[in-house]
Amino acid sequence: MTWLFVAVLFTVATLFYVFYIPGRLFLxxxxxxxxxxxxxxxxxxxxxxDLNFEYQAGKVPExxxxxxxxxxxDEAAAILAEIARLENNPSSQKGFRx
Amino acid sequence: MAELGSFTLLLALALSVYSFxxxxxALSFQKQKLATQPTSSKAPNLVPQSSGFGSLLRQxxxxxxxxxxxxxxxxxxxxxxxxxxxxxxxxxxxxxxxxIFHHSNRDLPGPxxxxxxxxxxxxxxxxxxxxxTGYAFVLRLRYKTDPRLFAYxxxxxxxxxxxxxxxxxxxxxxFAIMQGNLPADGSGLNPLLQYPEMVxxxxxxYLGYVGFTxxxxxxxxxxxxxxxxxxxxxxxxxxxxxxxGFLTCGIFLGAHWAYSxxxxxxxxxxxxxxxxxxxxxxxxxxxxxxxxxxxKRGMLKVWNMWLVFATFWLAILGTFLTRSGIISSVHxxxxxxxxxxxxxxxxxxxxxxxxxxxxxxxxxxSEHKLESLASRESSFLFNNxxxxxxxxxxxxxxxxxxxxxxxxxxxxxxxAPFYNRVAIPVALLLLxxxxxxxxxxxxxxxxxxxKRNFLWPTIGAVIxxxxxxxxxxxxxxxxxxxxxxxxxxxxxxMAISLSVLVILTVxxxxxxxxxxxxxxxxQGTFASMVQLTHRNTRRYGGYIVHFGVVVVIIGLAGAAFxxxxxxxxxxxxxxxxxxxxxxxxxxxxxxxxNYFSQWAxxxxxxxxxxxxxxxxxxxxxxxxxxxxxIPDIRSTLNEDLYLVFEGVNQDNGHPIIKAHLNALVMWIWxxxxxxxxxxxxxxxxxxxxxxxxxxxxxxERAQPxxxxxxx
Numbered sequence: 100m101t102w103l104f105v106a107v108l109f110t111v112a113t114l115f116y117v118f119y120i121p122g123r124l125f126l127x128x129x130x131x132x133x134x135x136x137x138x139x140x141x142x143x144x145x146x147x148x149d150l151n152f153e154y155q156a157g158k159v160p161e162x163x164x165x166x167x168x169x170x171x172x173d174e175a176a177a178i179l180a181e182i183a184r185l186e187n188n189p190s191s192q193k194g195f196r197x
Numbered sequence: 198m199a200e201l202g203s204f205t206l207l208l209a210l211a212l213s214v215y216s217f218x219x220x221x222x223a224l225s226f227q228k229q230k231l232a233t234q235p236t237s238s239k240a241p242n243l244v245p246q247s248s249g250f251g252s253l254l255r256q257x258x259x260x261x262x263x264x265x266x267x268x269x270x271x272x273x274x275x276x277x278x279x280x281x282x283x284x285x286x287x288x289x290x291x292x293x294x295x296x297i298f299h300h301s302n303r304d305l306p307g308p309x310x311x312x313x314x315x316x317x318x319x320x321x322x323x324x325x326x327x328x329x330t331g332y333a334f335v336l337r338l339r340y341k342t343d344p345r346l347f348a349y350x351x352x353x354x355x356x357x358x359x360x361x362x363x364x365x366x367x368x369x370x371x372f373a374i375m376q377g378n379l380p381a382d383g384s385g386l387n388p389l390l391q392y393p394e395m396v397x398x399x400x401x402x403y404l405g406y407v408g409f410t411x412x413x414x415x416x417x418x419x420x421x422x423x424x425x426x427x428x429x430x431x432x433x434x435x436x437x438x439x440x441x442g443f444l445t446c447g448i449f450l451g452a453h454w455a456y457s458x459x460x461x462x463x464x465x466x467x468x469x470x471x472x473x474x475x476x477x478x479x480x481x482x483x484x485x486x487x488x489x490x491x492x493k494r495g496m497l498k499v500w501n502m503w504l505v506f507a508t509f510w511l512a513i514l515g516t517f518l519t520r521s522g523i524i525s526s527v528h529x530x531x532x533x534x535x536x537x538x539x540x541x542x543x544x545x546x547x548x549x550x551x552x553x554x555x556x557x558x559x560x561x562x563s564e565h566k567l568e569s570l571a572s573r574e575s576s577f578l579f580n581n582x583x584x585x586x587x588x589x590x591x592x593x594x595x596x597x598x599x600x601x602x603x604x605x606x607x608x609x610x611x612x613a614p615f616y617n618r619v620a621i622p623v624a625l626l627l628l629x630x631x632x633x634x635x636x637x638x639x640x641x642x643x644x645x646x647x648k649r650n651f652l653w654p655t656i657g658a659v660i661x662x663x664x665x666x667x668x669x670x671x672x673x674x675x676x677x678x679x680x681x682x683x684x685x686x687x688x689x690x691m692a693i694s695l696s697v698l699v700i701l702t703v704x705x706x707x708x709x710x711x712x713x714x715x716x717x718x719x720q721g722t723f724a725s726m727v728q729l730t731h732r733n734t735r736r737y738g739g740y741i742v743h744f745g746v747v748v749v750i751i752g753l754a755g756a757a758f759x760x761x762x763x764x765x766x767x768x769x770x771x772x773x774x775x776x777x778x779x780x781x782x783x784x785x786x787x788x789x790x791n792y793f794s795q796w797a798x799x800x801x802x803x804x805x806x807x808x809x810x811x812x813x814x815x816x817x818x819x820x821x822x823x824x825x826x827i828p829d830i831r832s833t834l835n836e837d838l839y840l841v842f843e844g845v846n847q848d849n850g851h852p853i854i855k856a857h858l859n860a861l862v863m864w865i866w867x868x869x870x871x872x873x874x875x876x877x878x879x880x881x882x883x884x885x886x887x888x889x890x891x892x893x894x895x896x897e898r899a900q901p902x903x904x905x906x907x908x
Contacts, residue, residue: 102201
């Protein structure tokens with residue numbers, strides 16, 4: 100009958116762990132458009148860094164480099180502008196939902 | 198013990214069901230709550246309304262979600278306990294449990310008793326469940342990264358857990374009790390599995406198979422929630438790479454086991470079970486490449502979603518093939534009637550995924566278009582198409598016997614020539630892309646840039662090809678290669694030359710990058726290359742993986758030059774193969790508690806000079822009444838001398854020895870190590886990045902909100 104004792108003990112411990120939740124729960128921040136834009140900004144910055152590096156390594160010709168850099172900088176600037184707009188006027192933030 | 202094991206499995210199932218249902222209810226409620234909140238600019242939904250009944254319901258759903266998460270965590274404890282019990286029963290020789298009786302015996306060495314856990318169908322399903330709940334355990338502990346997305350992933354994982362635990366509880370119970378009189382000893386472990394690598398090969402392979410459930414769970418969660426952005430990919434990146442590393446390791450350990458144990462002199466036979474492990478590896482590899490396009494450019498979202506699903510689905514299909522016996526295989530160690538369960542599960546997962554894909558596909562719109570064929574993006578795209586083509590070929594060849602049986606009534610099997618006809622050209626094209634890809638810039642690359650970057654690597658590859666052709670054949674292996682003699686020689690020459698091209702382009706990537714760092718820091722080139730790798734471990738770790746892959750390819754290219762000889766060898770008899778002469782010095786028999794063995798002692802001479810002796814063995818396992826060969830292999834960088842004790846002439850007792858001379862095999866195993874080192878390196882976090890590029894100057898003239906997607 101030892102197995103029965105172990106089974107009961109294990110079950111009680113499991114139920115206690117599952118259902119006894121003291122204190123506050125960690126819910127994390129809700130994902131917002133500004134949050135999403137910050138992620139996009141990081142991605143574009145990373146692309147810019149990669150482009151600069153590839154240019155310095157001699158993999159990208161000058162003309163291509165200037166054109167691609169300009170395009171990426173425009174994209175980053177647009178993202179920053181929208182982030183600034185959302186931060187200045189938080190009530191206009193549009194949340195994400197399923 | 199068996200009762201406790203059965204109980205813990207039942208408890209694990211109950212906890213998984215609770216985790217799934219409670220998680221689903223909590224998420225449904227949270228979704229409804231969000232849907233009823235106003236979304237206009239006047240009423241943000243970022244902070245939930247916290248008044249009265251609504252607040253109470255919100256808290257209730259969050260608590261319910263937390264209990265679901267905890268139940269999922271606890272299910273790991275229950276499955277772990279069940280696994281421990283089964284292993285303890287194996288060590289205690291508890292033959293009252295049918296599974297232990299069928300897969301162990303008293304004289305089985307300790308490590309193999311531990312391996313009993315995954316040596317049969319019921320145990321391997323338990324092991325699958327243990328790994329699955331283990332992965333889910335880690336995921337559920339790390340939920341703070343993004344609680345909502347993790348909650349969806351947790352529910353998806355709980356759904357997969359329910360399937361495997363239901364199988365264990367109702368169709369393939371590992372703690373089933375023996376009927377009738379208790380046997381004195383077990384039937385023993387399959388002799389083919391009594392090999393040291395078999396103690397680690399299945400766990401590695403299963404870690405790979407099971408691990409792909411995690412990216413799938415996240416992808417499904419992201420699809421259901423219309424998750425904004427690519428953060429879910431960042432979250433799953435390491436999971437996918439770790440899983441891919443395990444699967445790579447598992448596949449090559451299997452190949453090494455086949456080479457070292459099966460005694461046919463080869464390492465890959467396009468067997469259905471080998472194919473089963475290759476298919477998710479191919480789609481997983483494609484995903485690891487194409488996911489970069491999504492991260493960097495927001496492209497291929499639909500494609501990536503399907504690749505993640507296909508990889509998971511093929512991993513389940515692989516487990517199904519290994520364990521159901523639906524397709525004949527030398528590796529299918531356990532066969533039973535659980536096929537229907539798997540078939541329904543595969544259909545169910547496809548339906549669920551397809552439903553959410555159709556429902557939310559508009560969310561997966563690409564943010565950019567392909568700008569040029571000469572770009573990093575297009576190289577990834579072609580690379581993906583080739584991987585998927587190869588995967589489809591393998592899938593078709595694997596299932597063809599079953600399909601032909603259903604259509605024509607007779608089973609038609611396809612062999613190595615079918616696969617090689619597609620796999621070799623595809624592999625060569627992939628090698629070209631592996632060489633070209635790193636030298637292409639994102640978006641577009643000019644012809645001038647291509648010429649400048651490719652000139653020296655191409656010259657290097659051509660020099661190596663000419664060198665291989667003009668060297669004397671007496672050097673053995675791939676030297677003195679005449680591609681016009683046979684198409685297989687041509688393919689070998691192409692494979693080796695393209696591999697050299699890849700190595701040189703990878704080296705040039707390190708060198709150029711190192712030079713840039715060196716210019717800024719004043720460090721030496723090598724120190725700069727180390728720093729470069731540390732700054733972008735994923736990219737340069739990936740290059741090291743590519744280097745490992747081409748070393749493997751060089752090893753595979755050696756197969757065109759393999760030779761073999763078979764001869765009955767009495768005392769003093771000789772056999773010649775390539776530069777080697779084999780002399781039979783003696784042969785005898787031996788006995789251990791687990792098996793009888795016959796072995797021959799062969800003196801080996803190379804170009805007339807004695808270089809040692811080899812002892813191929815043949816064993817007869819007492820418990821299972823089965824025979825197995827243990828080839829003796831003498832490995833060098835150039836070639837392997839591989840001797841097999843094929844049998845004995847019943848008339849005179851002379852051993853029959855088969856000798857294989859396999860070119861460049863060692864390169865395969867070295868390449869795998871390099872691949873694993875590269876994978877490990879790619880998992881190391883990056884060193885601090887340099888200062889960000891200045892873009893704020895353009896802020897003033899920028900118009901707000903042209904950034905696409907996100908909702």
